[in-house]
Amino acid sequence: MLVEKEDLGLSLSLSSSDALCPLQSNLMPPATLPPEQRLMLMGGIDVNRAPMEEWEVEDDAGGSSPNSSVSNASAGGKRGFGVAGVFVVGGEVVEGEQECSRGGSDEEDGEGARKKLRLSKEQSAVLEESFKEHNTLNPKQKLALAKQLNLRPRQVEVWFQNRRARTKLKQTEVDCEFLKRCCENLTEENRRLQKEVQELRALKLSPHFYMHMTPPTTLTMCPSCERVTPPPPAVAGEKRLIARPINAAAGVAPPWASLPLRPSFLDAPPQRH
DNA sequence: GGGCTTACATGATTTACTTCA
């Protein structure tokens, strides 16, 4: 869904703008407005509305690890949880309680099958904002957010897990693109330098080479950057071999010049809490 | 216009691992 890509700023396609701004991929603004179509489909109704009592009880420990399955939605079969409220089923608004279970389970096909929960625009926006502030949640924050959004803490937790995973995936693609471009530029640079070496060798074999060569004393090298400062401008008509900074010839930019800002792999690894 | 297929987005689950008390 194209529009929802924008919602999360998580388009996995590597558009040129993505490649140019890799470090901002995590900071994409949340979508201000999802499509009207979606709004119509959702009917402006929060399909995930769940009674507060459910999660307030089930998340008593403040944590809901996927492995502590007794406390989460996977209890009782592969997945199953009741959601009371208003639902959109087959395009119709249905009111009441919906038994939510894995669609693939044997006993749940047909009308009783769980509709996939979709977070509302507002819920997604709040989660996005929260994710921008901190991409992990402590139990307190999780509970507060769940309460604010009328979701179960487990849903908030899952949302953050998925968001982290997909952000990382996106960043990995950006990093990959960065390295690819780096490789391409270095290959090009290598090709250019080899050509230059060939030309110099050809010149060296030429009998006039030393006559046209600038005395080495006119070249000064910066000790820090190891670049050679060119001598004063040549007299008009005079041809000289001039040492110059790499890539200064032919207006060739250095390999890194056209690359985006620091990719994520140059940053320090994230600290675990 | 409706049905079918396909691709994609995304919520949810499972498993393995790490950290910490």
Added chain:
DNA sequence: CGTGAAGTAAATCATGTAAGC
């Protein structure tokens, strides 16, 4: 040091939606 709980990443599944035919 061994153990269990908690948290997370990674892989994967399942479902809803849009687009193309």
